Amino acid sequence: MAIVQIHPNWDKPPAILTHGYSLEMTAKDKPSLQDAAPLIPAETPIAVTFLPGEDAAARVAATVAVRELGFEPMPHFSARRITSEDDFEGYLHAVVREAGVRRCFVVAGDPPEPQGPYFDTMALIATGAFERAGIKAIGIGGHPEGHPEMTVEQCWDVLTRKVAEIEARGMAPLVVTQFGFDPDAFLEWLAELRRRGIDAPVRLGVPGPAGIKRLLSFAARCGVGASASVLRKYGISVANLLGSAGPDKLVDAFAAGIGPQHGRVRLHFYPFGGLRKTVEWIADYERRQGQA
Template sequence: MSYAAIHPDWEKPRSNMVDGYSLEMTAKEIEGLREAAPLIRPGTQIAVTFLPGEEMEQRVEAAVLVRQLGFEPIVHLSARRLTSEAELDKYLADITGKAGVKRVFIIAGDPPEPEGPYSTSLEIIETGLLEKYGIQIVGVGGHPEGHPNNSKDELWDWMERKLAAVRAHGMTPLIVTQFAFDDDAIVEWVGEMRSRGIDVPVRLGVPGPAGIKRLLGFAKRCGVGASASVMKKYGISLTNLIGSAGPDKLVDSLDKKLSDAEHGRVRLHFYPFGALTASAEWINKYDAKHS
């Protein structure tokens, strides 16, 4: 596999854990991206989410700005939030035509009932529309701490089916995980994935620096484990919710426990929770300290 297709930095072993990182933004964070842009490495891959309360035009505008600022857009597709095949077709036409998008990340989405014809991310892959519009890299989700609606075996089965479908349609797969706080759970999950023969590059989701209440709020909303013991490892006391926390301990631990030889190509994907500038500053400080 050519790791350069995922990210040019991935052809060489990482010098530290923030090499080849990616970031996430919502369609409404255009001004936040403009502010943070001078702090973000040129060519960084920036994901544009597909959340409720946004218009398609906002998402397209965000992807266009990512490209204009010298970064690489990764556009999310939420299967259950798409109302029709025509809407999917037009969205793909807009993001590829206006923002030169070559990368997408597909999730099923939160709605219990689909708003259109698609219930799963696999159904999006099988439409044939991605390759029609020149999409080259397709990201699918990974869940180191499990998922409330699927068993562990079901999650592995779904992953393998989606990866096979991406390849069958002539595209390159990538795995991007939900953010997690537990380094041991993350490392164990990557190890199990490799033991199953899944050799796909992985972006591990980690939280950017944020207020403690905000972090825990996102964790609860996303079904991420936030037990007292895990939070203590991460540096948060559940009895003291004042202040902010950064991913220093988590990233340091992952850096020590993950190796290219044993775990394959693994890089980080930061969830800034609306704080793009703070996340970019943290990444730059970490890089300077570990270079």
Template sequence: MSPPLIQPPRDTAAHDITQGYSIEITARDVAALQAAAPLIPPRTIVAITFLPGEDAQARIAATRAVRLLGFVPMPHFSARRLTSDEDFAGFLKRLVDEAGVRRCFIVAGDPPEPAGPFPDTSALIATGAFEQAGVRTVGLAGHPEGHPHMSDAQCLQVLQEKCAAITARGMKPVIVTQFGFDADPFLRWIEILRARGIDAPVRIGVPGPAGIKTLMRFAARCGVGASASVLAKYGISITKLIGTAGPDRMLEALTRQLGPQHGEVQLHFYPFGGLEKTVAWIADYQARP
């Protein structure tokens, strides 16, 4: 008779994958952030999006509020929405002067044609404005499930070049991915990054708890893979699109499978179901035995 299998002791340090998480807000979420602040650890990174319906003053005010609450602001810059060099420089200067910004996140933006001189994020990096302003970390978008306008090979090459350019300018790159419903594509993609020598920290995009229809709507809008089998792994049935779903299963899978080969990995929450609800869910998850 074979001896019973003995499970190795659980690594409690690895269990709480939510430690050191970052979270995303819009300029309209300041009141919700203030309400949720007691549940958010000090120095948590809070990203402030660059939405077309919000003006620069609202984004700056939100960034300042993040700093005053004791968190680390990471404002977004949408390259194709910046109308001029002066628009970019002025926005960056106010963020640094008024909110002590040292960490920024850059995206190309949705418009097919740029409103000014910046067609992509590489153009923003090349100005030298970030390091001259004292920015120390620049965030880049990662696309584990593919990019709508580039092949996987092109996407990886561009990401590698941007990481190298940021490092060469004396700053630190960090990669924040799109959200997803399945741990496996994230883990495979991170292994590919490491094999290519891209060792920048990665923050895996996680949707906060939300209504199932809301999650499906954001998934469709963002081009995120959401097949029936993937959704089933996440705890969603396409035959019963009612109720809410949280990322419990996905975080459990990440906890089991993340290893030294993946390098530095943390989470970035997209609170589609509401900021306060997401923060409360994280606090509850951290309190579980």
């Protein structure tokens, strides 16, 4: 299948959970990626986000840099931020032509109303543009802690329909979750995903090491649960918000809790503290696990 062509180790359980991780970057992170590149394994999937204030040329350049550095680019497409069919297909064909892109990630985007003809991710997928461009895999979002604009059951219905639509078009679905601090919520969601018959590979979102205030700022912006009890699980005390925090406890909990019943699972890191700091943390974690 297409997902195996891109990631031959998806069906082989990792010796250490961080093996086979993926990363996220913005177009502005291109110099940081070049700096961190020697520490990142070859063919690591790296998503390039679709943010306001970054033009298509900058995103294409970042995607090309990912490929030239020996990694697997996965550009984002934000449906409601795309202004026209030409805007959509022009960007898609540019990243395929210039960076050899084989997989894309599709989100609805933050604007409440679309800036062009596409209201949501299904509208983009339904165009048929991805498979016509030779895309082999489509990433879609998962929300273990729920979505601010949908009920839990609506989230499951939308996710199920997206997976079915992607597969019907001959591509492989990949679910990448929002980041979070609560391993229990993620493991319960993952078990429910499999109970509902969705066997697509999943990447669980993990925040990279960063200042605590910065982590909480991103959590508030993204609607991530950050109650005092959840933060304690992660290793953060609300009485002391100075300093920084890493995902050690979260990743340890995933490693202890994930079993064969959870299907194909890897990690996706959101490097809020910087790409180099995140990949250094991963390398250090793997060294410690190898010595355990």
